[in-house]
Amino acid sequence: MYCKRTAVYVAGGKLEVYFPLFVDISEKKILVVGAGKIAARRIAALQMFTEQIFVVAPDVCPAIEKLEKEGKVILSRREFRESDLEEKEIVLAATNNPEVNFYIWKACKKRGILVNVSDRKELCDFYFPSIVKKEEIIIGINSSGASPGKVKEIRKKIEKL
Numbered sequence: 001m002y003c004k005r006t007a008v009y010v011a012g013g014k015l016e017v018y019f020p021l022f023v024d025i026s027e028k029k030i031l032v033v034g035a036g037k038i039a040a041r042r043i044a045a046l047q048m049f050t051e052q053i054f055v056v057a058p059d060v061c062p063a064i065e066k067l068e069k070e071g072k073v074i075l076s077r078r079e080f081r082e083s084d085l086e087e088k089e090i091v092l093a094a095t096n097n098p099e100v101n102f103y104i105w106k107a108c109k110k111r112g113i114l115v116n117v118s119d120r121k122e123l124c125d126f127y128f129p130s131i132v133k134k135e136e137i138i139i140g141i142n143s144s145g146a147s148p149g150k151v152k153e154i155r156k157k158i159e160k161l
C-alpha cells in the first residue's frame with residue numbers, strides 16, 4: 001500500500017509532522033497513568049473538552065488531589081494494571097518509569113487504543129498541542145516535539161491578539 005508521510009527537515013534531521021485532527025472527546029473514556037507534573041498539565045488541557053478522565057498512580061500531586069476532591073477525575077491510588085485499559089479509548093502513559101510507560105504502550109497497541117507516551121515521542125499515536133481557546137475558536141499548536149519552547153512562545157503571542 002502506498003503511504004505518503006509528511007516530513008520536514010530541522011537541525012536534528014528529518015522530522016515527521018502529524019495531521020491536526022479536531023476530535024470530539026467528550027464521550028471518550030480517557031486514562032492518564034501517572035499523577036505528577038506532566039499528568040496534571042495534560043489533564044488541565046483535556047478538561048477543557050471532557051469530564052471523563054480516569055487517573056491511576058500511587059503518588060498524586062496536589063493539583064490532581066484537588067481535582068479528585070472536586071469530583072473532576074476518577075482516581076485510583078495504586079500502580080497501573082492492564083485491566084485499567086478496559087473500555088478506555090485514549091491513554092496517556094505519563095509515569096516517571098520508562099519501563100512502565102513502555103509496557104502501557106505495548107498493552108494499548110495490542111488493544112488498538114490510542115496512546116501518548118510522555119517520554120518516548122516516537123511511540124506516540126498523537127501529540128499534545130499547546131492550546132488557545134477563544135470562544136468557539138480552538139487553535140492547536142505543535143512541533144512534533146522539536147521545539148516545545150517555541151510553541152509556548154507562539155501560544156503566548158496568539159493569546160495577545
Ligand SMILES: C[C@@]1(CC(=O)O)C2=NC(=C\c3[nH]c(c(CCC(=O)O)c3CC(=O)O)Cc3[nH]c(c(CC(=O)O)c3CCC(=O)O)/C=C3\N/C(=C\2)[C@@H](CCC(=O)O)[C@]3(C)CC(=O)O)/[C@H]1CCC(=O)O
Nearest residue numbers: 041121127128129130142143144145146147148149151152
Ligand atoms: C504543548 C505542551 C503540552 C503539554 O505538555 O501539556 C507540550 N510541551 C509543553 C511544554 C514544554 N515541554 C518541554 C518544555 C521545556 C522546553 C524549553 O524550555 O525549551 C516545555 C516548556 C515549559 O515547560 O515551559 C520539554 C519537552 N517536551 C517535549 C520534549 C521532547 C521529548 O520529550 O522528546 C521536551 C524536551 C525538549 C528538550 O528540552 O530537549 C515533547 C513534547 N511536548 C509536547 C507538548 C509534545 C509536542 C509539543 C510540540 O513540540 O509542539 C511532546 C512530543 C509530548 C507529547 O505530546 O507527548 C506544553 C506547552 C504548553 C504551553 O503552551 O505552555
Ligand SMILES: NC(=O)c1ccc[n+]([C@@H]2O[C@H](COP(=O)([O-])OP(=O)(O)OC[C@H]3O[C@@H](n4cnc5c(N)ncnc54)[C@H](O)[C@@H]3O)[C@@H](O)[C@H]2O)c1
Nearest residue numbers: 034035036037038039057058059079080094095096118119
Ligand atoms: N513530553 C514532555 O513535555 C515532557 C516534559 C517533561 C517530562 N516528561 C516525561 O513525563 C513523565 C512524567 O514526568 P513528571 O515530571 O510528571 O513525573 P513525576 O515524578 O512528577 O510523576 C510521576 C508519576 O508517575 C507515577 N507512577 C510511577 N510508577 C507508576 C506505576 N507503576 N503505575 C502508575 N503510576 C506510576 C507516580 O506515582 C507519579 O504520580 C516522565 O517520563 C518524563 O520524562 C515529558
